Amino acid sequence: MKAFDYARAATPADAIGTDARIIAGGTNLLDLMKLQVETPARLIDINHVGLDGVERDGEGLRIGALVRNSDLAAHPAVRQDWPLLSRAILAGASPQLRNRATTGGNLMQRTRCYYFYDVDAPCNKRVPGSGCGAIGGVNRIHAILGASDHCIATYPGDMAVALSALDAVVEVEGPGGRREIAATDFHRLPGDRPDLDTELQPGEMILSVRLPAPLGGRQIYRKVRDRRSYAFALVSVAAVVTMRAGRMDRVRLAFGNVAHKPWRAPAAERMLTGQAPSPELFARAAEAVLEGARGQGHNDFKIPLLRRTLAAVLAEAVQETE
Amino acid sequence: MDVTLTVNGTPHVLEIDDPRVSLLDALRQRLDLTGTKKGCDHGQCGACTVIVNGRRINSCLTLAVMHEGDEITTIEGIGTPGDLAPLQQAFIRHDGFQCGYCTPGQIMSATAMLEELRQGWPSQVTGDLGSPALSDDEIRERMSGNLCRCSCYPNIVDAIREVAGKAAEGAA
Structure with missing residues (x-):
C-alpha cells in the first residue's frame, strides 16, 4: 500500500x-x-459524520449514505415495501462485508475486471491510454451491452441494480450545492473515459439515497453465478411486476453484470406494460433488452443466459401476482 | 495518532504512526493477539473475522485508525483453553477443522451469526424475508464469508446447528 x-x-x-x-x-x-x-x-x-439513519420521506424512504448494507437489508420498511432492495443486497458479498459496507460506498465501488486488478496488465480504466487487456483476452465476466473499444468491464454490484429498477434517486452535495442524480444515471458507460465510473464530480459526496413510493407487486432479484453465495453475478435480473386483470400493469427491469453500469431496460418495460403475459412476449422483451448486445468471445454465453433468466423471472413474477 | 481500542474488555492506547496499519495487524503485531489469523488479507476468506461493536467484520479490510473508541472482541475474548465457549467445544466434538487455521474466524463469525439470527435478520435463502428459521441452508449461507481449505464444512454446520439448537431451547 x-x-x-x-x-x-x-x-x-x-x-x-x-x-x-x-x-x-x-x-x-x-x-x-x-x-x-x-x-x-x-x-x-466519514464514518462519524452521521448520515446513518433510515427515515420516512412522504410515501418513500430516505437512506443515509452511511447506513450499512446489513442494516438496510434487514430494515422492516425495506423488507416490507421494497423487498427487491433487501434481496439484492443480501445476494451480494458476505455477511462480514455487508456489516461494514455502506449505502454510499456500495454505489462508489469500482466498476472493474481482473485486468483492472493486475497492475502489470494494460487497463484504460486504471491507466488511461494504456489499452485494454480484456478485449481479445480472457473476458468471460465482461460486458455484452454498452461497452466501448476502451473498456468492457462490468459494474459488479447488486444493490445499485435494484435501486435502478426502483427509480431511486441519489442525493449528493458538492462545493456548488446539492443536486439529485437518478440511480439509473449515477453510473456511466465507459465511452472513451472508462476511468470515470460515475457522474459524481470531484469534491462531491453522496448524502443519501431516496426511494420513491413503493411499487408493490412481485419483486424478484435473480442472480446467476458460478457458486451459490459470495460471488459476483454473471447475469442478474431485478424485476418488479404488478398485475391488473390478467395483464402486466407496472413493469421495472434492470440487469446486473452485463454492462459498465446497472442496465435499465425501458423499451422492454414498455413492450410488456398493459399486455397479457406469454412466453412469446417474454422472448420479444428479451430481444429488446439485448438490442445491440455483443459478446467478446468467452462471454458470448451471457446473451442466451440473460434471455433465459429474464424469461424465468417474468414467468415467476406474473404467476405469483395473478 | 493515538487510537484507543477496547479489546476483549481491556482498553489499549496504541500509537499509530502510519495509518496503513490494518486492524488485523494492530491486533496481531501490536497487541500480540495472534488468535486472529491473516489468510487472504483481502476480505475473501474470513480468517480475520472479529466482532466490532457487536458486528462481525473482516479486520484485514479496515484501518486501525478507523476504530477509535470501538469495542473489539477477538477469539481470545471468546474462550480460553481451560474454559472453552460452547461453539469451541462443539467444533471439537464435531471435528469441525483439520489444520485449524480458519477456525478462529469460523468461531467469531458463527458467534455473531447466531446473534444476527436471534435479531431476525434475513439472508438470501430466507424465502419471504420474514423471520428466518434455523436450517442447514441458513447456516451455510450465513457462513459463506468463511472459507475452509480443509473443507470441513459439513462438520462446521453440525457444530453450529448443535449450539444454535441449544440456544433456541434455552430461549424457549
Whole structure:
C-alpha cells in the first residue's frame, strides 16, 4: 500500500469539496489500495459524520449514505415495501462485508475486471491510454451491452441494480450545492473515459439515497453465478411486476453484470406494460433488452443466459401476482 | 495518532504512526493477539473475522485508525483453553477443522451469526424475508464469508446447528 495522510471528518462539510478520497466502509477501496490499484494521497474517514439513519420521506424512504448494507437489508420498511432492495443486497458479498459496507460506498465501488486488478496488465480504466487487456483476452465476466473499444468491464454490484429498477434517486452535495442524480444515471458507460465510473464530480459526496413510493407487486432479484453465495453475478435480473386483470400493469427491469453500469431496460418495460403475459412476449422483451448486445468471445454465453433468466423471472413474477 | 481500542474488555492506547496499519495487524503485531489469523488479507476468506461493536467484520479490510473508541472482541475474548465457549467445544466434538487455521474466524463469525439470527435478520435463502428459521441452508449461507481449505464444512454446520439448537431451547 502506498503511504497516505489520514483525517477524520466530524461533519459532511469536512469531506465535501476536498481533494481527499472519501473512505466509509473501505471494503473495496482498501482492497484496491493494498494492490496499489488505488493510490490516494489523502483519505478522509466519514464514518462519524452521521448520515446513518433510515427515515420516512412522504410515501418513500430516505437512506443515509452511511447506513450499512446489513442494516438496510434487514430494515422492516425495506423488507416490507421494497423487498427487491433487501434481496439484492443480501445476494451480494458476505455477511462480514455487508456489516461494514455502506449505502454510499456500495454505489462508489469500482466498476472493474481482473485486468483492472493486475497492475502489470494494460487497463484504460486504471491507466488511461494504456489499452485494454480484456478485449481479445480472457473476458468471460465482461460486458455484452454498452461497452466501448476502451473498456468492457462490468459494474459488479447488486444493490445499485435494484435501486435502478426502483427509480431511486441519489442525493449528493458538492462545493456548488446539492443536486439529485437518478440511480439509473449515477453510473456511466465507459465511452472513451472508462476511468470515470460515475457522474459524481470531484469534491462531491453522496448524502443519501431516496426511494420513491413503493411499487408493490412481485419483486424478484435473480442472480446467476458460478457458486451459490459470495460471488459476483454473471447475469442478474431485478424485476418488479404488478398485475391488473390478467395483464402486466407496472413493469421495472434492470440487469446486473452485463454492462459498465446497472442496465435499465425501458423499451422492454414498455413492450410488456398493459399486455397479457406469454412466453412469446417474454422472448420479444428479451430481444429488446439485448438490442445491440455483443459478446467478446468467452462471454458470448451471457446473451442466451440473460434471455433465459429474464424469461424465468417474468414467468415467476406474473404467476405469483395473478 | 493515538487510537484507543477496547479489546476483549481491556482498553489499549496504541500509537499509530502510519495509518496503513490494518486492524488485523494492530491486533496481531501490536497487541500480540495472534488468535486472529491473516489468510487472504483481502476480505475473501474470513480468517480475520472479529466482532466490532457487536458486528462481525473482516479486520484485514479496515484501518486501525478507523476504530477509535470501538469495542473489539477477538477469539481470545471468546474462550480460553481451560474454559472453552460452547461453539469451541462443539467444533471439537464435531471435528469441525483439520489444520485449524480458519477456525478462529469460523468461531467469531458463527458467534455473531447466531446473534444476527436471534435479531431476525434475513439472508438470501430466507424465502419471504420474514423471520428466518434455523436450517442447514441458513447456516451455510450465513457462513459463506468463511472459507475452509480443509473443507470441513459439513462438520462446521453440525457444530453450529448443535449450539444454535441449544440456544433456541434455552430461549424457549
